[in-house]
Amino acid sequence: MNGTPNAPPLADVLRLAAFAWMRLRTGTSLDRALDVALQTASAPVHPRLAAAAKDVAYNAVRHLALIDAVIARLSARSPDAAVGALVAVALGQLIVSRRADYAVVDQAVHAAKQDVSTRAASGFVNALLRRWLRQHDDLLPDLERDEVVRLNMPRWWIDRIRAAHPQCAEAIFDLQRAPPPLVLRVNRRRSTVAEYLERLARAGIEASRVGGYAVRLRIPRPVAAIPGFGDGDVSVQDAGAQLAAEWLDVRGGMRVLDACAAPGGKTAQLAELGDIELDAVEIDAQRATRIESNLARTSAREHARIRVIVGDVGTPQSFAPAAGYDRILFDAPCTASGIVRRHPDIPWLRRPADVAQLATLQARLADALWPLLAPAGRLLYVVCSIFPEEGERQAERFARRWADARPVPLPASGTQASVQLLPGEVAQTYGGGLPTVHDGFFFALFEKS
Numbered sequence: 001m002n003g004t005p006n007a008p009p010l011a012d013v014l015r016l017a018a019f020a021w022m023r024l025r026t027g028t029s030l031d032r033a034l035d036v037a038l039q040t041a042s043a044p045v046h047p048r049l050a051a052a053a054k055d056v057a058y059n060a061v062r063h064l065a066l067i068d069a070v071i072a073r074l075s076a077r078s079p080d081a082a083v084g085a086l087v088a089v090a091l092g093q094l095i096v097s098r099r100a101d102y103a104v105v106d107q108a109v110h111a112a113k114q115d116v117s118t119r120a121a122s123g124f125v126n127a128l129l130r131r132w133l134r135q136h137d138d139l140l141p142d143l144e145r146d147e148v149v150r151l152n153m154p155r156w157w158i159d160r161i162r163a164a165h166p167q168c169a170e171a172i173f174d175l176q177r178a179p180p181p182l183v184l185r186v187n188r189r190r191s192t193v194a195e196y197l198e199r200l201a202r203a204g205i206e207a208s209r210v211g212g213y214a215v216r217l218r219i220p221r222p223v224a225a226i227p228g229f230g231d232g233d234v235s236v237q238d239a240g241a242q243l244a245a246e247w248l249d250v251r252g253g254m255r256v257l258d259a260c261a262a263p264g265g266k267t268a269q270l271a272e273l274g275d276i277e278l279d280a281v282e283i284d285a286q287r288a289t290r291i292e293s294n295l296a297r298t299s300a301r302e303h304a305r306i307r308v309i310v311g312d313v314g315t316p317q318s319f320a321p322a323a324g325y326d327r328i329l330f331d332a333p334c335t336a337s338g339i340v341r342r343h344p345d346i347p348w349l350r351r352p353a354d355v356a357q358l359a360t361l362q363a364r365l366a367d368a369l370w371p372l373l374a375p376a377g378r379l380l381y382v383v384c385s386i387f388p389e390e391g392e393r394q395a396e397r398f399a400r401r402w403a404d405a406r407p408v409p410l411p412a413s414g415t416q417a418s419v420q421l422l423p424g425e426v427a428q429t430y431g432g433g434l435p436t437v438h439d440g441f442f443f444a445l446f447e448k449s
């Protein structure tokens with residue numbers, strides 16, 4: 001029934017995924033919704049069940065617009081939230097056909113019968129899923145005529161990307177619907193990239209270099225099965241994201257501020273770059289705990305003096321800043337429009353007004369951070385966004401507001417002091433410069449003159 005031995009019952013997987021889907025539809029991010037599903041489950045959830053539910057929920061979100069359209073077309077009235085969620089995650093499984101259709105329908109009906117909120121609708125669940133199986137060959141081309149369904153993004157999101165990047169919009173859409181690559185950052189304090197690639201080869205794992213310290217596994221696998229991950233020899237980090245700490249030009253003895261630090265991917269990376277004094281500030285106390293676990297796994301405190309501080313970089317007195325930082329990494333809160341392939345829920349969680357609101361927040365935080373920089377110090381502004389309001393325009397306005405902010409050319413970009421990296425993958429071997437596989441980011445570097 002469940003494909004592989006020891007696989008959790010599919011009905012349990014569907015129920016957990018449906019719970020997360022329901023929360024997502026009321027505005028909670030999918031990762032957070034999955035965490036809540038695990039925390040509020042009546043009994044401890046086995047890691048295999050949690051992983052399977054995550055997979056099923058993510059798969060459904062990758063087809064969210066199609067699923068909504070199918071339910072609207074095949075049911076006379078919209079189902080209750082709990083019933084709709086169960087149908088949605090089951091439809092997601094039928095759409096990708098990775099499991100036997102009969103097993104998905106059978107287990108979805110079984111799941112419906114197990115819960116008081118869905119029990120009365122088990123017949124409806126059965127009927128709707130079977131209708132989809134009978135009609136999908138006709139229905140699919142018809143529903144996919146709607147671009148929102150085909151691209152799985154809200155109309156306003158599609159329009160904004162087309163307006164901002166008319167030449168590359170279709171390539172961005174294609175890439176953002178594809179499953180994300182698994183990219184690692186090799187801890188340079190532990191080994192070279194070549195040594196780590198050899199280690200992978202010895203373990204029979206195919207991989208290639210896609211950036212300075214970035215290695216892509218040909219087939220993604222759980223972190224527990226990645227050689228050296230538990231010991232901090234490598235970390236999971238997109239090759240574009242790796243550029244931020246690299247481009248900050250951190251050297252031993254410097255005082256560095258990692259502003260907006262959780263979950264700490266770049267904090268740990270900064271500690272790999274030099275024996276520095278590092279303040280990592282994060283406003284969200286719960287997320288800040290993840291910085292500590294990243295630092296512990298990579299033994300970052302062996303080299304760097306690190307303070308992890310729960311505080312608001314917009315009000316620096318809240319975190320007792322050092323007297324003049326040599327470097328500030330400002331990885332600002334943003335729409336995250338550059339990392340949709342990793343977080344397919346993002347376009348469905350944002351509202352059009354969020355772009356301007358986040359741009360205002362970014363400007364306010366940047367203005368609060370700039371005075372904390374020592375003379376000749378550098379601030380790198382980073383967002384994982386491809387919207388110009390958060391990127392190029394933000395950097396231009398910042399330079400206009402601060403007469404002592406001198407734009408500095410970024411490494412690997414000739415004379416440009418800012419780079420908009422669009423999500424991309426090129427089929428060439430990495431030969432230095434920009435990574436060959438990366439998500440979407442904007443970077444701008446300023447020096448205090």
Ligand SMILES: C[S@@+](CC[C@H](N)C(=O)[O-])C[C@H]1O[C@@H](n2cnc3c(N)ncnc32)[C@H](O)[C@@H]1O
Nearest residue numbers: 260261262263264265266282283312313331333
């Ligand atoms: C893009 S994420 C940072 C990712 C992180 N630098 C990394 O590489 O793992 C932005 C973070 O900024 C935090 N944040 C938002 N507003 C903040 C503020 N005013 N002060 C400090 N942190 C803030 C968010 O909670 C979020 O964790």
